[in-house]
Amino acid sequence: MRETSIHSNEYPKKNTTTTITTMTDQEKTDQNNLKKFLRNVIIKGIALFLILSFSLALIPPQSKLGRISLYNIFIPGRVRLPFGENPSEAYNLSLYDMEAMFASHEIDAGSKPETEFRVMLIGDSATWGTLLKPAETISGLINHAGLTACDGRIVRAYNLAYPSMSLTKDLMILDKGLKYQPDLILWPLTLESFPDKVQIPTPLVANNPGRIQRLIEDYDLAIDPQSTEFNRLSFWDQTLIGRRRKILDAIQLQLYGVLWAATGIDQTYPNEVTPAQRDFEADDMDFHGWPPNQLPLNLLAFESLDIAAVMAGDIPVAVINEPVLISNGENSEIRYNFFYPRWAYDQYRNHLAHLGERSDWAYLDLWDAVPENYFTNSAVHLNPEGSQLYFDALLPFLKQMICR
């Protein structure tokens, strides 16, 4: 562009210059070319974005794409499945892509060694280890115990529990976990995971309708496949824009892996926690709104235990009624703890023991293995010493299972 400067007596008043321009044909052509280029950039940009976005919509939500991971390659695998409500402090976050979750776990690091006796733990937050460091969880204590199987293989436990209460969620994880060839499945559980109404709403289940659908078809799981509690994705939810949050979560999971590797931290450890409730109202007999002394066994998912045994085939499944807080506080003669009135929990225990005697799964009841002062912020969360007591009570049974 050629510039010609002129002095102006109008505005501004001082001897500043104003520029006028004249354009040659070549400059006009250049400018037109630039405009065309600009237009093409915009059109092509939009077209590429639309193609990419809609192509993504054709890929199923639970595709193998989630397996693309830095874990177990550059970053050591996590010892627990990813879960975290405060990612910046926990160096961990919750996501519902099972492929990505398993790809970040240490169990996914290569094939199973021949010298390993693989124990796989599924279950709720008590087994995952809320407020416990990885080494303080039951799986951590098993690994620290240096156990060997009767055939000489070294016992190695993997924590595949996930902090929410739903037996269906555990079955879904078990289904996925079986491909890692466990030799023994330990399934600590508690009554709160049994009611039919809690099976789907837990986000991991609600966001994986496809996996649950398959379990329903393969194992006749008593879940309504058409339930509105499932979070089904529309076409738009599966486009790039619809999936942006999930993609971001998947990327963040990789990034937080660096801090996990550097610190070994995968959850927040507050200095103080609100202790689990120990005092109760005199008339608080409630359990999920059911009338006292009438635990509706038909509305509890006991069939999940048999399904687990069927799914596992020859692999032994050990069901453990996990320790719960047995309060000595006010009105504790009515309730054991925040979750359970005595009437409901006693009926549940009796029925579970009864089932355990005649089922394909082994059963151990450790409900009262840990005194109340070892519980932290929940009626099922233990402190490190409590976890050790739990492990000590479990150990003889575990040894028996290993050599079965």
Place this chain on the structure above:
Amino acid sequence: MTLVEILIIALGALALRLVFPGHLRKWGLLAASILAIYWLQPLLPIRNMDFWFPTATLGVILLSWALVADKTQLTFRENIYAILIMVAFVLLIAMTRFISLKGLITPSRPPQFSQVVIALLFLLGLGSLLIYIVKPTPMAIGSGIFGLLALFIVLKTPALASATSLGLRQIMAQDTSLAKFTDLGWLGFSYVAFRLIHTMIDRINGQLKDIQLGEYMVYVLFFPAFIAGPLDRLQHFRQDLENPHPLEAGELLQSGKRLAIGLFRKFILADSLALIALSGGNIQQVIHTGWLWVMLIAYALQIYFDFAGYTDIAIASGILLGFKLPENFNQPYRKPNLTLFWNNWHMSLTQWFRAYFFFPLTRKLRKANKLSAPLIIFSTQMSTMLLIGLWHGFTPNFLIWGAWHGLGLFFHNRWRAMVSPKLAKVTQHKPVLDDAFQIIGIILTFLFVSLGWVWFRMPTFDLAATTFAKLF
């Protein structure tokens, strides 16, 4: 700044260019910049300070202009326009307290209208006094520089800032036990102060002639560069203000490309790296040395992409407004020595210090002829880097960070004087060897700079020492 704020700034710049043609552009820019400093100022714990700090910015600019303005060259109508625009917009923003209980432009509800009127009358009165009574002598302007530096020191020294916060909390009848130095988050003051000092020094040196209030305010407040620079020179800025670069397809493309790069650097790279970067919060949790190095390098890259990203965004918005703002970064981490690193890192700030501190001090020491050349180099480099360190905050760690680089620059200077010529002979006809030395230089420089960031990043000396202990 959030993504939305950045997009509003970019679109606002484009709209301004299209809506305000010719000489109206300056006034449009002034109005937009005044609005922007109130809008961008974050909420502060001390009541109404999110309104008073931007107002104080305007006041400081007005008073500084009154000091540097050539009284014989003042254009009455222009300056009245500038004052009217400033007063009108401040009052307009203050009046939003009558519309909403929350802030509409400011993060919280503005203070009582009468207080704002009194503050404006006070400022205008003080400005008039300076204009009509004080002559722009070196002594008077020097006092202005001293005043700005004093304010700068108060804001950047934790103890003084805490004490000031305490005083302000007392005035506002707020809990004084909560006073913290972070209460004084005066947005953009570091850059405002350095722009003003630049005009004052240039006025003393006779390099700044007539300047009217409107263009002076637009220069200091220019909203694309208000928060994170770059620091442009007034003389250069005025040229673009008077003769803006044309806005054609090429400029639009260049601006869009720069904006995209800036957004990518800031929101994809820097924000992702921020998740894993070394910090005062996570250093004590680290148990593996190897991963600590990864976190340190992540921080080194994060600070670069964050700052360079903001610069890209400022430059992109500047292009839309017809300005060519100076570059701030030129691939600094790919430089084979520390001197080149500092020639390419935060260039507008380092050029500022070179122009107004390093070169004058070097000339003075050379003239005095009392020190040996290496000692002069050491003194000037070290003092310049200490000042750059203190520009970020008056804390021991920033001082050590400055000293770290001052020593590094001096060491490199001596290396270049004593070893480099011999090395050059060895590598003269061996390009492979030369390349190898270049690569080694890049790695060593990057490591040196990265380790220096430990002092910059850690809030206390103890945490920095802990970091070094864990790194080695």
